[in-house]
Amino acid sequence: MSTTPITTELVRGALDLERTEHGLLPHRLPARARAQCADGQLAMAEAQPSGVRLVFRTRATAVALDALRTKMAYRGAPPRPDGVYDLLVDGRLAARGSVTGGNVRTIDMGGGAAETEPGPVGTVRFTGLPDRMKDVEIWLPWNEITELVALRADAAVEPVPDRGRRVWLHHGSSISHGSNAESPSTTWPALAASRGGVELINLGLGGGALLDPFTARAMRDTPADLISVKIGINLVNADLMRLRAFGPAVHGFLDTLREGHPSTPLLVVSPVYCPIHEDTPGPCAPDFSRLSEGKLQFRATGDPAERAAGKLTLTVIRDELARIVRQRAADDPFLHYLDGRGLYGEADFAELPLPDQLHPDAVTHRRIGERFADAAFGSDGPFGAGAKPTES
Incomplete structure (x- = not known):
C-alpha cells in the first residue's frame, strides 16, 4: 500500500x-x-x-x-x-x-x-x-x-472535484455534536445533511453553544450557503446568563452572522424537549445515584421560582427566541425560526426517553435528523431548493 x-x-x-x-x-x-x-x-x-x-x-x-x-x-x-x-x-x-x-x-x-x-x-x-x-x-x-x-x-x-453542492453551516450543543449517536455519519446533523444533499460543517460543540462572540465571528468568516444556530440548552445547564443578557446576546450573535452573510438563509432553532430543564433553571449536575448500575444521569439543581429573577429555562428561551426572530424578520426575509419541540417533543420523550435525562440515543438522533431535513430542506422549508444562495 x-x-x-x-x-x-x-x-x-x-x-x-x-x-x-x-x-x-x-x-x-x-x-x-x-x-x-x-x-x-x-x-x-x-x-x-x-x-x-x-x-x-x-x-x-x-x-x-x-x-x-x-x-x-x-x-x-x-x-x-x-x-x-x-x-x-x-x-x-x-x-x-x-x-x-x-x-x-x-x-x-x-x-x-x-x-x-x-x-x-x-x-x-x-x-x-x-x-x-x-x-x-x-x-x-x-x-x-x-x-x-x-x-x-x-x-x-x-481529491474529489467540487460537486457543486450547497454548504450547510450549523452550530449547536452536545446533541448537535453527537451525544449518544451510533457513529459519525449518523449524528442528526449528518443524517439531515445526507437527506438534504448538502455539504456539512458541524459546529455542534458539547457544552459550548453559549453565544460566544468568537464562535459567531468564525461562522461569519466561513463561506456557507445555509446557516442554522440551535440555541438554549447549554445556557440553561451552565446557568451562564440571565434573561436581561440573553436577548441582547442573541441579537449580537445574529448581527455578527449577518455581517458576513447578509442574505443567506438563516434558521434559528430552539431547544428540543428536555423535562429536567423545561421549567427548572440550571445549573445541571451529574446524578450518580444509579452509577452502580452503570448509568450516569443528570439533574437540574435550580429552583423554578428563580425564573422571576431572570433565570433561564427552556420555556423562557423558546419564548424569547420566537419573539426575537419575529422582530428581526420584519427586516430580514431570510431569517426563520424552528421550534425544537417539533424535532423532539413531549410525546417523543414518552416513547424514546432521554437515557441520561439530557442527551438523545441513536434512534432519536435519526428521528431528529429526519424531521429537521423535512422541515428545513423540504420544498417549503427555509433550506429548500428555492432558497436564495449566499452571496459569500
Missing part, C-alpha cells in the same frame, strides 16, 4: 488543520477563536471532529488510516465507547471500524481536573471495497480527538 499525503484538499468539515508532531489535528474552530477562550471543555469539544471527514476518489480495494486518538474518560463513570470511523462509498455506508491505542484523558466531573495518559498511534483498516473508481469518505469519530497520521491505499488517491 502506498501513502498519500493528507492535505486540506482531502479534509472537509474542519475550519483549521493544526500541524502536530504526529500529523494533522482537525479543529472546528479557527486558531483566533481558540485563543480567545481558555475553557477546557470547549477546547476538547472543538477538537473532536464531529462532521469532519476525509473525501477522495480511488480504485483502491483496501484503505488504511493511521491516527492518534485521545479518548475521554470520566472518573467514577462507566467507560466511554470507542470512537467509530464510518467509511462511505459513493455516499452509502460500506464499513465501520475503530482504532486502538491512543491517549486517554481522564476528567474529574466534580472538580474539573484532568490528566492524560499517552498511548501509541493506531490504525483503522477497510478492505473488500469495490474494484472501480469511486468516491470514498472516511468520517472521523465525533467523540475522540483525532490526529491524522497517514492515509494508505492499494491504488492512487485523488
